[in-house]
Each structure stands twice: as C-alpha cells, then as structure tokens.
Amino acid sequence: MAFDTISLSALSNPLNIVLFLVLLLLVREFQASETNLQLPAHPPEPIVLKRYTPQTLLPYTGEKSNPILVSILNRVYDVSRGAQFYGPGGPYSSFAGRDASRCLAKVSFADDLLADPSGPIDKLEDLDGDEWQTLRDWATQFEFKYDHVGFLVENGEDLDA
Structure with a gap:
C-alpha cells in the first residue's frame, strides 16, 4: 500500500x-x-618508418600518384589527406617533397627559404626564440593531424639503416 x-x-x-x-x-x-558501433573490417596496416634524404623526398608532391610528404624538424609526414593545401596548386604546395621547417618557422612561402635538396639539411641555427616556438607549434599540429612516416637524413646516408 x-x-x-x-x-x-x-x-x-x-x-x-x-x-x-x-x-x-x-x-x-x-x-x-x-x-x-562497428569495428573496422580489418585494422589499418602499421606504418613502417622510412628514411628519406632531401633528394629522395623530392618526388613526393602528390603528382604521378605519389603521396604528399613534408618534412619538419627531420620528421617526415604524409600530408596527403591535406592535398587541398599541400598538393599541386595548393597554397602550401611548395612544401611538398621538401623540408619545410624554415618556411614554417618564419611563416613564409618564399621558395628561397627552402634548403637546396642537393645540399645539407638546414640546421636552423639562426632562428630566434619566437621562430622556434612557431616551428614547434607547427610540428605539434603535424604530429596530431598527419601520419609520421619517416625521418629526414643527410644526402648520402644509408636509407636502410
């Protein structure tokens, strides 16, 4: 009751x-x-990190069915999912297949800031504190947004090491 x-x-x-x-x-x-909730049909393939030199990175611009790779602070990222930015005709297309560290640190699209791919990797020794912070911010963004696929090593180094 x-x-x-x-x-x-x-x-x-x-x-x-x-x-x-x-x-x-x-x-x-x-x-x-x-x-x-659905599980994927199969897990994604693991990424095998590769070593790239500035010269071997050059073809990775999104042309001829190649992925788009960009290096920042000697780490190489596959930015293909951002093809509208980094692919042919995109605002950051000059960074594709290159080490973009100096350009990103200086927030510049000037091609003359890109290191010569046949020369040594840019050591970035002359960057000031603000530029280093800007570069670290970009690197963090790339780390979270794109797949890390390898490392940038000096021309002539063994790529299989």
Whole structure:
C-alpha cells in the first residue's frame, strides 16, 4: 500500500514525469549508440618508418600518384589527406617533397627559404626564440593531424639503416 502511495505522488509531480522521460530517452540513446558501433573490417596496416634524404623526398608532391610528404624538424609526414593545401596548386604546395621547417618557422612561402635538396639539411641555427616556438607549434599540429612516416637524413646516408 505504501508503494502505491509513493508511486502515485511521484507521478503527480510534472517535474518528476519530465525527469523520468529524459532518463528513458538517455537510456535509449545509449543503447542505440552501442549497437551502432562497428569495428573496422580489418585494422589499418602499421606504418613502417622510412628514411628519406632531401633528394629522395623530392618526388613526393602528390603528382604521378605519389603521396604528399613534408618534412619538419627531420620528421617526415604524409600530408596527403591535406592535398587541398599541400598538393599541386595548393597554397602550401611548395612544401611538398621538401623540408619545410624554415618556411614554417618564419611563416613564409618564399621558395628561397627552402634548403637546396642537393645540399645539407638546414640546421636552423639562426632562428630566434619566437621562430622556434612557431616551428614547434607547427610540428605539434603535424604530429596530431598527419601520419609520421619517416625521418629526414643527410644526402648520402644509408636509407636502410
């Protein structure tokens, strides 16, 4: 008898009815979202990190079915999912297949800031504190947004090491 009195008084309060309906909707939504979760058909292939020299990086511009690779701080990233930016005709296309560290540090698109691919890797020794911070910010963005696929090493170094 006491249970009937409690349930009737609970249902007589409109706020309790609204809260009960919200709770039911939340439970239903949670159950629906659990059933919609689908695992991929197969896990993605693991990325095997490769070594690139400035010269071997050059072809990776998104042309001729090649992926688009960009190096920052001697780490090479596959930026193909950002082809509208780094691919042919994109605003950052001059960075494709190159070490873009100095340009990104100086927030510049000037081609003369790109190191000569036949020369040594730019050591960036003359960057000031603000430029280093800008470059680190770019590197962090690339690390989270794009796949790290390798390392930039000096021309002439063994790529299989």
